[in-house]
Amino acid sequence: MLSACSEFKNEVLESLGEYKSKEYFTSGGFQDYTNYAKYTYENIDFSGNVYFNRISSDSAEQLSYHIENFEGWVQTIKETEPKNEVVLGYDFDSSVISEEDYLYIYDDPDYSELGCYDVYFFDIESMTLYYFHNNI
16 A cells, blocks of 8 residues: 555655655644655656656646645644644745656545545655645
């Protein structure tokens, strides 16, 4: 299982190799949680990667849909916990999205739409992997 909705070996992250640095922010508990992370890399080769595909107009639209949902959850958390680490650490700027970037999205089929998802967005220019997880 690839979903972050239960403990697992993160095969998606491992498919990219060793990262240079990591920032990880979390909110919530066992089932209802939100995670945001940034991993920086020195060099990435996406050829042969079974998870990531280059951004297309359709996948960019899907990415925007998930990011809007994620930002809604960050706002909800902010209203009750303004000093939560996800609220303080969230800094994604959608202006970095370009046709050169890569994306992998996993929507857990056991949950209703956007009930549990993992989004891995790799920005080629900054060599940064952005990870978004939400589970209600």
